[in-house]
Amino acid sequence: MNVLGARIWRMLLIALFGACALLLPAQNIDIQDNDNVPLEEKLVYRHQNSVNVAIHSQGFGAGFKIGKIKSIHKTVNWEAEVVSLRSLKEIKTINMSEYFTRPYVYGKLNNVFVARFGYGQENRIFGKPYWGGIETWWTWEMGASLALLKPYYYYVTVYQGGQEIIDEQTFEEHGQWMTIIGRAAFTKGINETKLSPGAHASVGLSFEIGKQRTRMQAINMKLVAEGFPMGVPIMDGQRLDWLYLTLHLSYNWGSRFNKY
16 A cells, blocks of 8 residues: 555544544434524425545545435435446556656556445434434445546657657566656547446445534444456556455535426
């Protein structure tokens, strides 16, 4: 595990323990009717939609949920998200002997992005009183995954026709390289993107921190297991990797409403 991967894991674990510490005073108190409570806080809402941004142990991502509130104890969600997927063995370097170079990762084969589509549930563990607090839910989700593998190109110098030229090549051709100048533009190789279908499942905790019932705000933590039968090669030494286990931390915000 490289330094960046270790720092991400440490940050996520600190966030997990910090959130658990905040939850210790929480009690299972249902919302009570009160003359001073606004009408919108007394209504029972049936729909909950939200978007999220996330960081995980091997990248970043964003997504959205379309939810249906079954009861005060259960919500079902249809979810979609896109995340980047990096190898924990990636180490960025730069060629200091050349001018105007870009950092690159030696041995990288593909830039990988994963689109996930799934169904899940949220089940309440601790409620909160109407005056505020933290509400805790445990969550699970499963569904289909689709990995997009865009070849990673390098700017390199090679001998061709008896002279030294600059070319853009993938790591598959590294045997003829003389010098690595840096990584090529991200757009290079987009038309060569390949697909690798798979499946995923996750389990986690959701901490509802919103102060209004009509506005949804939550911090989510989940562990995701994801498999790709055809494999998702990211680095040269991991060409056969097909199973990935990642820890996610996300911030969700959205709204609760009824359809009349």
